[in-house]
Amino acid sequence: MPTALASTPAAAPNAKIPQVTGLRKNGKQWHQSRKAFRPTAGQSSYAKRVEKQAQEAEVKKLEDEMKAEKEDERQRRIQAIKDKRAAKEEKERFAKMEEKMHRKRVERLKRREKRNKVLKS
Known part of the structure; x- marks a missing residue:
């Protein structure tokens, strides 16, 4: 019968048994049971806080970098x-001009406009 002894809770001392409490006095058993108020429970050392702030700053920097990269890609697509x-409007404009004028003259005008654009910028 050594197997029967091994399966008892006394044989496993490190097994955690939940504490059984009675019914709540106010009758609201569906609420979670309240715990003692510990005002200093959430406090941490200065070194830990500084380390956490540094880590958050690093994450924020990485997020900003990724957002900027995404925005650059978006602006590049918009510009394209x-x-x-x-270019399409320009092509349509020259096509209309070709209907009225000779093709050679339109080509000459194109070259002249390109030169003017280069000089302006």
């Missing part, structure tokens, strides 16, 4: 769309 639209 704007450039594409501007």
